[in-house]
Amino acid sequence: MIHDERPLAISAPEPRTLDLIFTAEARKQLHARYQIVEADPENIEGLGDDVLGKARYIIGQPPLSAETLARMPALRCVLNVESNLINNMPYEILFQRGIHVVTTGQVFAEPVAEIGLGFALSLARGIVDADVAFREGRELWGGEGNASARLIGGSEIGIIGFGDLGKALRRVFSGFRAKVRVFDPWLPRSILEENGVEAASLEEVVTRSDFVFVVAAVTSENKGLLGAEAFASMRPGAAFILLSRADVVDFDALISAVASGHIVAASDVYPQEPLPLDHPVRNLKGFIRSAHRAGALDSAFKKMGGMVLEDMDLMDRGLPPMRCKRAERETVSRMRSKGVKIN
Amino acid sequence: MIHDERPLAISAPEPRTLDLIFTAEARKQLHARYQIVEADPENIEGLGDDVLGKARYIIGQPPLSAETLARMPALRCVLNVESNLINNMPYEILFQRGIHVVTTGQVFAEPVAEIGLGFALSLARGIVDADVAFREGRELWGGEGNASARLIGGSEIGIIGFGDLGKALRRVFSGFRAKVRVFDPWLPRSILEENGVEAASLEEVVTRSDFVFVVAAVTSENKGLLGAEAFASMRPGAAFILLSRADVVDFDALISAVASGHIVAASDVYPQEPLPLDHPVRNLKGFIRSAHRAGALDSAFKKMGGMVLEDMDLMDRGLPPMRCKRAERETVSRMRSKGVKIN
Amino acid sequence: MIHDERPLAISAPEPRTLDLIFTAEARKQLHARYQIVEADPENIEGLGDDVLGKARYIIGQPPLSAETLARMPALRCVLNVESNLINNMPYEILFQRGIHVVTTGQVFAEPVAEIGLGFALSLARGIVDADVAFREGRELWGGEGNASARLIGGSEIGIIGFGDLGKALRRVFSGFRAKVRVFDPWLPRSILEENGVEAASLEEVVTRSDFVFVVAAVTSENKGLLGAEAFASMRPGAAFILLSRADVVDFDALISAVASGHIVAASDVYPQEPLPLDHPVRNLKGFIRSAHRAGALDSAFKKMGGMVLEDMDLMDRGLPPMRCKRAERETVSRMRSKGVKIN
Amino acid sequence: MIHDERPLAISAPEPRTLDLIFTAEARKQLHARYQIVEADPENIEGLGDDVLGKARYIIGQPPLSAETLARMPALRCVLNVESNLINNMPYEILFQRGIHVVTTGQVFAEPVAEIGLGFALSLARGIVDADVAFREGRELWGGEGNASARLIGGSEIGIIGFGDLGKALRRVFSGFRAKVRVFDPWLPRSILEENGVEAASLEEVVTRSDFVFVVAAVTSENKGLLGAEAFASMRPGAAFILLSRADVVDFDALISAVASGHIVAASDVYPQEPLPLDHPVRNLKGFIRSAHRAGALDSAFKKMGGMVLEDMDLMDRGLPPMRCKRAERETVSRMRSKGVKIN
Incomplete structure (x- = not known):
């Protein structure tokens, strides 16, 4: 040499x-x-x-x-x-x-946060379903099409996990007048407060939010962190947005909660990837699907x-x-x- | 009495x-x-x-x-x-x-701005089409599904009209690191600058933006303000988002520009409302449709x-x-x- | 012609x-x-x-x-x-x-707001007195010199009047984590809230602030708005900063309140301008004087x-x-x- | 036990x-x-x-x-x-x-940043000298008293060192429309940009700022970093504000630069502490003195x-x-x- x-x-x-x-x-x-x-x-x-x-x-x-x-x-x-x-x-x-x-991995924070906000706005305003209905001539005009529409401004946002993803998510919400609560047991309360969010328990985040975002990495401790009970405790009509790893939730329980009409949801990750063609989430109403594309730009x-x-x-x-x-x-x-x- | x-x-x-x-x-x-x-x-x-x-x-x-x-x-x-x-x-x-x-009318500013950002994110990340593909078992996983995906962070935003709607739109973008240019001939340059946006000509806004938002009210002067030439001058792949009144644009020219693949678009307003069932915009690829629902919450x-x-x-x-x-x-x-x- | x-x-x-x-x-x-x-x-x-x-x-x-x-x-x-x-x-x-x-008159808003913040910081940290003491060899080092020092971060700010001056003042405080209350009877509550401040009564602003700023123009209604009772109701050690017109306050009462050590103050305006050479405010401890210079740049x-x-x-x-x-x-x-x- | x-x-x-x-x-x-x-x-x-x-x-x-x-x-x-x-x-x-x-040491960041801004405003507006003159009946009224007054809004700020102190300083300036450049060789450019400041060389920071803040800790490499040449290269009338350690500068050169009228300055730290009673900085015009009190609250x-x-x-x-x-x-x-x- x-x-x-x-x-x-x-x-x-x-x-x-x-x-x-x-x-x-x-x-x-x-x-x-x-x-x-x-x-x-x-x-x-x-x-x-x-x-x-x-x-x-x-x-x-x-x-x-x-x-x-x-x-x-x-x-x-x-x-x-x-x-x-x-x-x-x-x-x-x-x-x-x-x-x-x-x-x-920090490079993925911004793209994931942006699509996360996109999911939230799409769920809040029915963007996907309204477009599909319009294509099919079934659209509802004006206020009639807004029966379940909600604003982010004035709402309460919950974020689970406040690493790079959580921080990026908080940033894209900074133009909205929304209250943001964060659950992250790995960070002291004062750091969350310095970031302009309220430190909260997992229960508070789940039960008192209009939009719940999961951006926590899977650890040996948080597998299946959120199950049927958690989903049932969410506000009726609230949106659950899963952006990190499917293992953090009981995915079947999530599907049931959405199928029942109690909540709406979006997910970028799945228990199996790719997902079988007959998986029930494919036809689930009130659910926005994304094929692990949130970060990979x-x-x-x-x-x-x-x-x-x-x-x-x-x-x-x-x-x-x-x-x-x-x-x-x-x-x-x-x-x-x-x-x-x-x- | x-x-x-x-x-x-x-x-x-x-x-x-x-x-x-x-x-x-x-x-x-x-x-x-x-x-x-x-x-x-x-x-x-x-x-x-x-x-x-x-x-x-x-x-x-x-x-x-x-x-x-x-x-x-x-x-x-x-x-x-x-x-x-x-x-x-x-x-x-x-x-x-x-x-x-x-x-x-100011009450509509926040809901219109929020759905406007929702359209922008949906177009930038293909949220609607990806969900429809997933329902049908045609989804692309990971980076393969992101061929045309773009970020708002780092992009250039153009806003036409800076009344209440324009200001609300600027606010929901404040969490993104994006450059915002505004064309509004009714406002002096210094007021735009105080609002943290760059005063620009219509041409600059149209040709130098990744996302163009039309939030100007129709006046006696701006009917058909944007036509085939304007759409042709936009950046390839840029997004055009129409939120105020259809008369501000030549709607047929907009459809052609999207049909050609040059730009993508979303609209909440139409030349006729309701729109005939056979209107070509209903099946237009690269277009997100909303039936005059942006403000009516x-x-x-x-x-x-x-x-x-x-x-x-x-x-x-x-x-x-x-x-x-x-x-x-x-x-x-x-x-x-x-x-x-x-x- | x-x-x-x-x-x-x-x-x-x-x-x-x-x-x-x-x-x-x-x-x-x-x-x-x-x-x-x-x-x-x-x-x-x-x-x-x-x-x-x-x-x-x-x-x-x-x-x-x-x-x-x-x-x-x-x-x-x-x-x-x-x-x-x-x-x-x-x-x-x-x-x-x-x-x-x-x-x-809007041109004066930014210079007045900046010097207003300068007065607040000077009062909070004793900048003027500490410099004078240092010149004279009487300075106290380190924590000993900070007996009455306070932070703006974490404090409560009260603003009386929310025209251009008040808004500019609010803006220069936006980098501090402070709660801002505003009393302005000419503006509806919702406008104050949209500006990120809390609408409050005059009493709340006076009694619950660490720093009170008067930026209201004199009107036929607010002459002598703040007198001995108001100053007595302020928090001990709080700072009163007068930036608009002397007629809004009972100036003698202000002098007494400062002389008693109950509050500290700064003023840019006076009942008479220029002020007689023997006016008691000239030697008042706990008071920062400025000769109607706040805006005139x-x-x-x-x-x-x-x-x-x-x-x-x-x-x-x-x-x-x-x-x-x-x-x-x-x-x-x-x-x-x-x-x-x-x- | x-x-x-x-x-x-x-x-x-x-x-x-x-x-x-x-x-x-x-x-x-x-x-x-x-x-x-x-x-x-x-x-x-x-x-x-x-x-x-x-x-x-x-x-x-x-x-x-x-x-x-x-x-x-x-x-x-x-x-x-x-x-x-x-x-x-x-x-x-x-x-x-x-x-x-x-x-x-992070606890000192906020108090140091606040007094640093207080020094900047006091220098820019002559708060200390104007008050002393007023006490002595020598005050100048209105515009006459503002011959050398400047705004922070619209100015250029330079920060040397972007640890906790530098970040806190940047935060208190966020309500001002000022351009902030930072020199910190220990941080990559992209981190500075993410913090909303421009990464710059030491020379740029010194020569292109209206206000220069030194908040860098002394290291084995930056002793005497700023000397006569650096001060001479500053903009006429610019303000130099020393907040971290005196050893970063050639203090005698700083005194000369201020004595000559080329720049104004404030300092919280000194080559010797306490400082001899006959030290020339005690009577230096254009200088604000603070006795190592910036952080010790x-x-x-x-x-x-x-x-x-x-x-x-x-x-x-x-x-x-x-x-x-x-x-x-x-x-x-x-x-x-x-x-x-x-x-």
């Missing part, structure tokens, strides 16, 4: 690709500043010690063993561009050595590369990464998301 | 009704504070001089002749609860006498009564009305909206 | 001058668009009928008699650049004829010309003025401010 | 005291939830192994040796309530073991206890601390502030 002054980064971003997550311009910067070694994510240990010994960064989230890590004395950061922390590397060793593990993926470059620049200057989100010793083992297979 | 200390108000709110525009509580206040004479709007002149002579307010927009007005020396304000100024009274006489003519109508009470209270205290919008000498004759027949 | 297509404007802005209220650039526009006739404000009637007959605008607030107005058939607007409405013209005739009377005066140009442009196009504030039939006679003599 | 189920916290908050940093209510909670062992900060190693072995938290920043830490297997967090990271414990060992070191200290309680609660539940600021491996050694002796 010819001597190269540039820091070395191993590239193993699968299922992403460098072309997906970098704009042409950012890609150019990446190669100008770093020696990039593209590697098979399933065989990082197969790289030579010249590469492993010099590697400062891994762009990706490939399986890593303790042995491989021991051969990487210069490693400073694993930049996970999948966004879920997968149980495929000894995080404890990384933490001990002060090697950062960061994720770029090309513009979102392209931001990942920018985040990676910004944080590598900070670390090159001896500073900690500030742009991506750092994995935490305490919570890494609680995160239970399966990795994605497709972008 | 028994002596009654309460100021007298003639009620002729058709096509509204007092029950539509007042909550039960507000209705009670109305009757407690005022002597209400319910009148046939087509026959105000048929009221006795005891009523006409004492009437301080007219709630409604009935036809009024110069002769009838001459019999109403105590009249201080006509509170139009229809929201359009109809050519059925001698406004010049009212202005000379210092009788206010005010409208309550019960909660909006109920606000009218509150506005009427607040302004009558100010006038009872010798102050000018501040809550409703005042008709202006200069523009009353330029407003060309037909009155509505249904609520 | 040579034929001139440009609309004619009579200039009589005293005590202002055109150079004070127009930037060089705006002045150039003024002369390019209008035929300007500079007139002696005390002798408008001395102008020939060629001028009076053609004059569309008066820039200024000169005395006008009914007879002079009768000679001005083309007059459309009196643009008062003093900002107070003086009792020197028959307003009723102007209103009947639909001639607008507008004022440009050159940059503020220069905005007047811009407002005048924008509104004349609207009126030239047959539209109503929107930039300046219009005098109202109902309130013109209630406004009791004396005109200013100096800028 | 009697068996106690409560987690054990060692209290050694000097120079703070528990009474300073906890409200009575918070103090009660502290003792209800934790077994508190008050210790001599200079002799933590003198505590018995029963205490050290069980201690989960240290409230304070006492000197700690590697040996002492080795006797503390249950230690999870050092909660520094001084706010500076002092070089008195082996941070590297703490990081390796995953023991958090957090600081509560009782209400700020009291927030420290709340932050400590919130983060201990999170850690008790196995979560990472989120309220206080964590020391970082990369930067702990770069922070060079001396500890404070007084509160």
Whole structure:
């Protein structure tokens, strides 16, 4: 290997690709500043010690063993561009050595928040059903078509989970005069208050909202957090909008609650993806369906590369990464998301 | 007529009704504070001089002749609860006498702005079509379903008309990092800037926006303001959202522009309402249809009564009305909206 | 007089001058668009009928008699650049004829609001006294110097009067997490609420605030509105900040309340201006003095010309003025401010 | 020692005291939830192994040796309530073991930002000098007193350092229409942009601002960051406001720049504290002096206890601390502030 002054980064971003997550311009910067070694994510240990010994960064989230890590004395950061922390590397060793593990999932916050508000407005005003009726000549004109229409202005909003998604959601609601309550047991009350929301219990959020948004990641603790009882306790006609992971709710109970007419709902995620063609949610009235499309915009993926470059620049200057989100010793083992297979 | 200390108000709110525009509580206040004479709007002149002579307010927009007005020396304000100024009274006489003519159309600003944002998000993210496809088992999962998806964050928004509707629209966009340009020839540039928007020409708004909203009332000057040329000059894939009156655009040209795939669109208003069953817009791809439902929410109508009470209270205290919008000498004759027949 | 297509404007802005209220650039526009006739404000009637007959605008607030107005058939607007409405013209005739009377006092709102916040912060943190003590070697370091220091964040703010000044004040407070209550009997509650403040009684504003701002113009009704009893009812240590006109308060009572140590205060206005050298407020501890300087910034005066140009442009196009504030039939006679003599 | 189920916290908050940093209510909670062992900060190693072995938290920043830490297997967090990271414990060992070191300095952000804005307004409007002149009968009335007065609205603001202080400063400016540029080499550009400020070089911030705020902590790299050349490059009449540490500037050069009339300034910090009585800054015209009082409000200290309680609660539940600021491996050694002796 010819001597190269540039820091070395191993590239193993699968299922992403460098072309997906970098704009042409950012890609150019990446190669100008770093020696990039593209590697098979399933065989990082197969790289030579010249590469492993010099590697400062891994762009990706490939399986890593303790042995491989021991051969990487210069490693400073694993930049996970999948966004879920997968149980495929000894995080404890990384933490001990002060090697950062960061994720770029924040890029999905804005697109998810925007479609979440779109679902809320569509449910509140019957946008989907009114359009379908109009196509079929069954439309109702003026006030007659607004029997169940509601405003967001003046309503009460509940958000479950106040990570990047929750914060982005709060931001798109800032133009509405709405009261926002948040349930997030991982954040102290004062931080929620500083963000202009009211800290609330799960029960308050569920029972006192006109719109309930679920943006919490699945953890070992919140599987099936919301079931039949929770849905029954919601306000009649309230909207339930599921944006993070289906496992947080009892999906069958959600379907029943909507089928009964008690609430309306929208979801971007499902217990099985893709969903069987005969799944009852397909024909459910009062439900807006989206096929795990909330975050996966090309513009979102392209931001990942920018985040990676910004944080590598900070670390090159001896500073900690500030742009991506750092994995935490305490919570890494609680995160239970399966990795994605497709972008 | 028994002596009654309460100021007298003639009620002729058709096509509204007092029950539509007042909550039960507000209705009670109305009757407690005022002597209400319910009148046939087509026959105000048929009221006795005891009523006409004492009437301080007219709630409604009935036809009024110069002769009838001459019999109403105590009249201080006509509170139009229809929201359009109809050519059925001698406004010049009212202005000379210092009788206010005010409208309550502001109540529709918030509901129209909210559904407008809902249309924008639905078009940007394909919410309607994705749901219909999902019902039919044709949904595309993840990024595959987002080929034409766009964000509002980072986009450029154009608003045509910056009255109450335009301002409400600007407000619901305030949580998004979007650049907002406004064309409104009736407002000075500095007022637009104080509202945090950029004053722009019609051409700039049409050609440099990702989302164009039309919220201008029809005047004698802007009929057919936007035609084939304007639509052709829009950015490919941009969204055109029509919320005020169909006459502002060449509707056939709009349909062609959407049919060609150049732009997408949503509309709440049509050249004919109701629309014939065979109208081509019914099957138009890339178009979201709404049957003049944007403003007509019960909660909006109920606000009218509150506005009427607040302004009558100010006038009872010798102050000018501040809550409703005042008709202006200069523009009353330029407003060309037909009155509505249904609520 | 040579034929001139440009609309004619009579200039009589005293005590202002055109150079004070127009930037060089705006002045150039003024002369390019209008035929300007500079007139002696005390002798408008001395102008020939060629001028009076053609004059569309008066820039200024000169005395006008009914007879002079009768000679001005083309007059459309009196643009008062003093900002107070003086009792020197028959307003009723102007209103009947639909001639607008507008004022440009809004230009003072931003400078007054900024210094008002500056007074509040100076009082809250002892900025003036601490600097004076430091000059004299008597400063107290760290927490010892903060015995009476308070934050605006988390405090309660009361504003008396919610015209342009009050709104500007509310805006400069928007970065603080403070509760703002407003007393303004001329505005309906819902307008205050839409501006993000709580409508309150005078008593609530006085007794429940940490900072009370008086920005109400003097009217025939509010002279001496706040006296000894009001000051006694304020929270101990609260700050009273007087920004509009001294006549709204009993100034001696204010001095006593500060002298007793019950409250602190700042004022920009005084019962007599200039103030006698032996006036007790000069040595009053707990009081910040400003010599009617809050609004009179050159940059503020220069905005007047811009407002005048924008509104004349609207009126030239047959539209109503929107930039300046219009005098109202109902309130013109209630406004009791004396005109200013100096800028 | 009697068996106690409560987690054990060692209290050694000097120079703070528990009474300073906890409200009575918070103090009660502290003792209800934790077994508190008050210790001599200079002799933590003198505590018995029963205490050290069980201690989960240290409230304070006492000197700690590697040996002492080795006797503390249950230690999870050092909660520094001084706010500076002092070089008195082996941070590297703490990081390796995953023991958090957090600081509560954020409590000072709001008070410092508020007084910083107060300084800016006082300098812009001459509040201090005008009051002193008024006391002495030398006041200038109206526009005459505003020769050098400026607005913040429409101005350009520069902030050096965008930690908690910088963010709080940005927030109090959010009600003004001002352009804000920030220089902070530790933060990526996109984070600054997300906070609504423009990322800029130090030179841009210094040369293109009407108000420059220094809120950067002293590090090993920024000592004397701003000297004669920087001050000379500032806009004539611009204001320089020093809020963090005197060592960031060449203080003599600052005095010269103000003495020459080129700029005006305010400072809360000095090269020596207390400052000699004959120091030239005491009589410097165009300078506002504050004796290290910007942050040291009782209400700020009291927030420290709340932050400590919130983060201990999170850690008790196995979560990472989120309220206080964590020391970082990369930067702990770069922070060079001396500890404070007084509160």
